[in-house]
Amino acid sequence: MSQDPWDKLEGELKLWAGDGAPATFWWRDDDAAQPTPPLTQLTQLAQDYEIPLALAIIPAQTGTELQHQLRGVSFVTAVQHGHAHLNHAGPDEKKCEFPVSRSADLLRQDLADGQRIMANFDNRLSLFVPPWNRLDERHLPLLVELGFTGISQFGAATSHEPQPGLRQLNTHVDVIAWKTTRGFVGQRRALNAICDHLVQRRLGQIRSDEPTGLLTHHLVHDQETWTFMSRLFHFSKNCSTMKWLSAGEALPGEALQRVTNAARHKVSQE
Numbered sequence: 016m017s018q019d020p021w022d023k024l025e026g027e028l029k030l031w032a033g034d035g036a037p038a039t040f041w042w043r044d045d046d047a048a049q050p051t052p053p054l055t056q057l058t059q060l061a062q063d064y065e066i067p068l069a070l071a072i073i074p075a076q077t078g079t080e081l082q083h084q085l086r087g088v089s090f091v092t093a094v095q096h097g098h099a100h101l102n103h104a105g106p107d108e109k110k111c112e113f114p115v116s117r118s119a120d121l122l123r124q125d126l127a128d129g130q131r132i133m134a135n136f137d138n139r140l141s142l143f144v145p146p147w148n149r150l151d152e153r154h155l156p157l158l159v160e161l162g163f164t165g166i167s168q169f170g171a172a173t174s175h176e177p178q179p180g181l182r183q184l185n186t187h188v189d190v191i192a193w194k195t196t197r198g199f200v201g202q203r204r205a206l207n208a209i210c211d212h213l214v215q216r217r218l219g220q221i222r223s224d225e226p227t228g229l230l231t232h233h234l235v236h237d238q239e240t241w242t243f244m245s246r247l248f249h250f251s252k253n254c255s256t257m258k259w260l261s262a263g264e265a266l267p268g269e270a271l272q273r274v275t276n277a278a279r280h281k282v283s284q285e
């Protein structure tokens with residue numbers, strides 16, 4: 016009989032405890048736009064378990080309602096999720112809002128529009144989350160030019176700084192089975208993905224200081240997904256080796272470009 020996946024996670028974390036370093040995690044949820052019951056459920060979960068949440072917001076689809084809902088909510092960090100979440104890839108290409116075929120001018124306009132909208136959110140980090148986790152790397156210099164501190168995609172980061180001035184903070188564990196049921200991947204698969212990333216970090220196969228990133232999409236969660244998240248967060252509350260970081264804390268390197276209210280006003284005056 017195969018090992019219970021929760022026991023496997025516990026066993027791996029015991030090895031981390033022996034090494035004396037916390038197993039760091041961070042959490043990103045995508046596709047926020049408007050206040051909805053699933054979004055309320057999501058933020059309630061974050062609050063109940065005191066887990067910092069990076070909420071990837073689609074600028075062209077959001078507005079004052081979400082700004083108001085998140086006002087003063089310190090455990091949620093707003094990050095920019097593309098511009099309109101539109102697919103501009105060719106018919107034979109994977110979905111992408113910013114393929115290389117789009118001109119730099121169009122891209123600059125979309126990204127800057129998005130930044131202006133995102134500047135209205137209280138607790139914001141200039142971390143760019145491209146829709147479908149894809150952005151042609153030839154566009155990376157533009158992100159730096161526009162003042163983004165980091166980029167967040169999916170999978171082990173190939174570099175902590177893929178472009179000078181731009182840090183990479185990826186997610187590694189997707190709880191949704193997009194290619195099949197579009198429901199929960201199942202706790203064994205989710206926990207295996209967590210364990211696999213932790214093992215690679217511990218053994219030095221990838222950088223050990225890259226936090227393990229949980230990726231969720233509140234609008235499509237079924238009950239099983241919500242149950243798993245509660246169980247994972249409950250488990251982590253009882254495990255001193257697991258440490259959840261905010262996106263700002265998880266971003267590699269030192270300077271974190273957190274836009275304060277003062278800076279926000281400055282942006283809006285420009």
Ligand SMILES: [Zn+2]
Nearest residue numbers: 045046146147
């Ligand atoms: Zn998305």
